[in-house]
Amino acid sequence: MSKAVLCDANKCIGCRACQVACKQWNEMPGETTTNTGSYENPPKTTAYTLTKVHFSEADYDGKFHWVFTKIQCMHCEHPACAAACLVGAFQKTEEGPVLYDDHKCIGCRYCMVACPFGIPAYQWDDPTPWVRKCTFCADRQTGGLKPACVTACPSGALKFSERDALIAEAHQRIAAEPSKYVNHVYGEEEVGGTSWLYLSPVPFDMLGMPVVGSEAVTVNVERAMGAVPPVLVGVAALMSGIYWLVKRRQGSGGAVTPDDKERVGVPK
Amino acid sequence: MKINKRSIPVGTLILTTVVLIGLITMILRYINGLGATTNLSDGRAWGLWISFDLYCGVALAAGGFTLAGIVYIFRREKYHAVARPAILTAFLGYTLVILALLVDLGQPWYIWRFLFNWNIHSPMFEVSLCVMTYTIVLALEFSPVVFEALSKSDLPIIKRFKWQIPMRIIRAIQIPLVIAGIVLSTLHQSSLGSMLLMMPETLHTLWYTPILPILFLNSAIAVGPAMVMFESTLSSRVFGHRLSLDIFSGLGKMTAYILSVYLLLKIVDLLARGDLTLIFTAYPENLLWWGEMVIGAILPIVLFSMPSVRQSRTWLFWTATLVVVGLIFNRFNVSMLALGIRPDFTYFPYWMEFAVSAGLVADAMLVIWLANRLLPMGPGNKEGAITEAGSN
Ligand code: SF4
Numbered sequence: 001m002s003k004a005v006l007c008d009a010n011k012c013i014g015c016r017a018c019q020v021a022c023k024q025w026n027e028m029p030g031e032t033t034t035n036t037g038s039y040e041n042p043p044k045t046t047a048y049t050l051t052k053v054h055f056s057e058a059d060y061d062g063k064f065h066w067v068f069t070k071i072q073c074m075h076c077e078h079p080a081c082a083a084a085c086l087v088g089a090f091q092k093t094e095e096g097p098v099l100y101d102d103h104k105c106i107g108c109r110y111c112m113v114a115c116p117f118g119i120p121a122y123q124w125d126d127p128t129p130w131v132r133k134c135t136f137c138a139d140r141q142t143g144g145l146k147p148a149c150v151t152a153c154p155s156g157a158l159k160f161s162e163r164d165a166l167i168a169e170a171h172q173r174i175a176a177e178p179s180k181y182v183n184h185v186y187g188e189e190e191v192g193g194t195s196w197l198y199l200s201p202v203p204f205d206m207l208g209m210p211v212v213g214s215e216a217v218t219v220n221v222e223r224a225m226g227a228v229p230p231v232l233v234g235v236a237a238l239m240s241g242i243y244w245l246v247k248r249r250q251g252s253g254g255a256v257t258p259d260d261k262e263r264v265g266v267p268k
Numbered sequence: 269m270k271i272n273k274r275s276i277p278v279g280t281l282i283l284t285t286v287v288l289i290g291l292i293t294m295i296l297r298y299i300n301g302l303g304a305t306t307n308l309s310d311g312r313a314w315g316l317w318i319s320f321d322l323y324c325g326v327a328l329a330a331g332g333f334t335l336a337g338i339v340y341i342f343r344r345e346k347y348h349a350v351a352r353p354a355i356l357t358a359f360l361g362y363t364l365v366i367l368a369l370l371v372d373l374g375q376p377w378y379i380w381r382f383l384f385n386w387n388i389h390s391p392m393f394e395v396s397l398c399v400m401t402y403t404i405v406l407a408l409e410f411s412p413v414v415f416e417a418l419s420k421s422d423l424p425i426i427k428r429f430k431w432q433i434p435m436r437i438i439r440a441i442q443i444p445l446v447i448a449g450i451v452l453s454t455l456h457q458s459s460l461g462s463m464l465l466m467m468p469e470t471l472h473t474l475w476y477t478p479i480l481p482i483l484f485l486n487s488a489i490a491v492g493p494a495m496v497m498f499e500s501t502l503s504s505r506v507f508g509h510r511l512s513l514d515i516f517s518g519l520g521k522m523t524a525y526i527l528s529v530y531l532l533l534k535i536v537d538l539l540a541r542g543d544l545t546l547i548f549t550a551y552p553e554n555l556l557w558w559g560e561m562v563i564g565a566i567l568p569i570v571l572f573s574m575p576s577v578r579q580s581r582t583w584l585f586w587t588a589t590l591v592v593v594g595l596i597f598n599r600f601n602v603s604m605l606a607l608g609i610r611p612d613f614t615y616f617p618y619w620m621e622f623a624v625s626a627g628l629v630a631d632a633m634l635v636i637w638l639a640n641r642l643l644p645m646g647p648g649n650k651e652g653a654i655t656e657a658g659s660n
């Protein structure tokens with residue numbers, strides 16, 4: 001029952017209405033940026049720009065492609081940010097959104113380092129900073145609305161629906177026009193699946209999307225953390241055992257007599 | 269390192285200056301926030317403070333649990349003389365780690381929140397809980413030295429208190445304390461490695477391995493004795509109480525064995541993952557790998573196995589220094605240099621980050637200096653609760 005968005009780069013016209021809608025809904029201030037010679041602006045997502053459209057120029061299959069992809073939190077099925085956070089400030093909700101709670105965060109920024117997509121951003125300019133990232137408009141979703149960006153999108157590049165249905169639709173779109181798409185739904189398998197799904201005319205690494213495996217990044221951590229209780233008991237038992245054994249062996253020869261020669265310091 | 273007795277005032281003067289600069293920088297950090305005092309960014313959210321103060325700091329303080337284990341569990345009496353300084357260094361090391369975290373956290377005044385919001389699946393949570401508990405354990409392990417000094421004090425009120433009572437209590441629970449220390453250390457030294465397991469996509473393949481926690485624990489155990497050698501050589505030059513060469517060569521030999529296991533694990537792990545060729549091909553990261561391995565493992569193993577090295581204080585000292593430098597190299601590699609940065613970001617620590625880290629180290633050195641002045645730190649203290657309790 002989890003929601004997702006399918007982002008079809010073939011339909012995106014790069015108007016950035018989603019970007020503006022996000023700023024409006026979340027009441028985020030504008031940022032001062034410099035002209036980089038591209039329509040892409042601002043250059044990066046930040047704590048005040050939770051989503052942006054990334055412009056890529058790609059040479060693929062003998063053709064030139066100008067591709068626009070909307071960047072934001074992927075709302076992973078097995079989010080690294082949530083597994084990392086020591087206070088559990090991040091939670092994956094059943095409906096899809098991965099949500100962050102100011103009332104728990106202490107600002108260690110492990111979530112920022114852990115996220116495989118490089119998403120959580122920090123309010124570096126603020127002496128009392130919080131982490132910020134896309135909320136998937138969970139507040140709108142609970143009210144029965146679509147995310148603000150999806151509502152604003154004029155070209156149908158963003159489609160909001162059930163995740164399973166969208167994956168099926170994505171594959172249908174690829175099958176219907178195989179020459180227009182690479183045969184890859186980004187987010188279906190990536191790091192164990194994400195709630196944001198992408199279709200593209202060129203391979204995703206050409207769009208600057210991280211090339212990640214299909215295993216959830218949290219797997220090895222879970223394994224390691226699972227070993228903690230046995231290690232705790234094991235080491236305690238081992239050390240007590242060694243102590244007892246060594247003591248018994250030394251004890252048979254009477255009390256331990258520290259070698260005084262070793263212990264008396266030789267002054268300079 | 270030609271520090272002699274007379275130069276101590278100069279040394280403490282420099283230390284005090286560094287401490288003061290660090291303190292002022294810290295105050296600035298609290299007023300102006302992280303962004304104004306560091307070069308950290310969304311791309312590189314962890315910087316010098318995490319790599320040096322947390323990752324290196326915790327590992328370099330491993331002497332506390334390794335030496336406590338050697339002396340009280342394995343009952344190798346020979347090493348009694350270094351147990352006390354090792355435990356003090358460990359205690360200070362952990363205090364520094366906590367202080368550094370209080371600087372590094374975005375909202376340190378909320379640090380208590382982790383006591384009420386547990387994510388027991390987070391390795392960071394485990395590290396926090398263990399570091400906190402272990403610091404208390406270390407304080408208790410060290411407390412008899414303080415009680416001992418107080419019991420000899422002439423000050424009227426202090427004199428009247430029966431310091432023998434708390435001393436006897438600590439002595440009674442000494443072995444459980446040491447075991448708790450070893451368990452807690454095992455857990456958080458390895459969990460610092462588990463923290464990096466979350467980054468299979470960003471940590472370079474040469475370092476990312478499921479056995480990272482084991483490698484972390486192993487290298488911490490190896491650097492423990494080396495750090496004790498490094499530090500007690502330095503303090504013996506300053507304070508004049510020399511330790512017997514036998515202790516040092518014994519620690520050196522031990523370190524060589526532990527490092528051999530480490531080297532073997534590193535190689536076998538790369539071999540098992542089929543990535544061994546990366547150490548030749550993955551330029552430029554392979555240079556970092558060779559750097560840490562040659563300095564921190566290969567050279568020390570060779571040197572420590574040479575009897576001539578084990579007979580020379582100077583050689584032992586420099587070899588121990590190699591182990592320490594190699595460990596620092598390794599921790600910087602895994603937590604900064606070989607850890608991917610987000611595209612279009614760069615990071616080099618701001619001077620204020622250096623100032624805070626240097627200030628904290630100077631803090632510890634000042635306290636060690638004070639302890640050597642005021643507390644019965646030297647070897648051969650017959651009445652020493654910690655050094656005596658192990659021997660019935
Ligand atoms: S993309 Fe990053 S921030 Fe978003 S849910 Fe996944 S791990 Fe968390």
Ligand code: SF4
Binds near residue numbers: 089106108109111
């Ligand atoms: S910065 Fe906050 S949300 Fe992120 S891991 Fe740390 S405590 Fe959790």
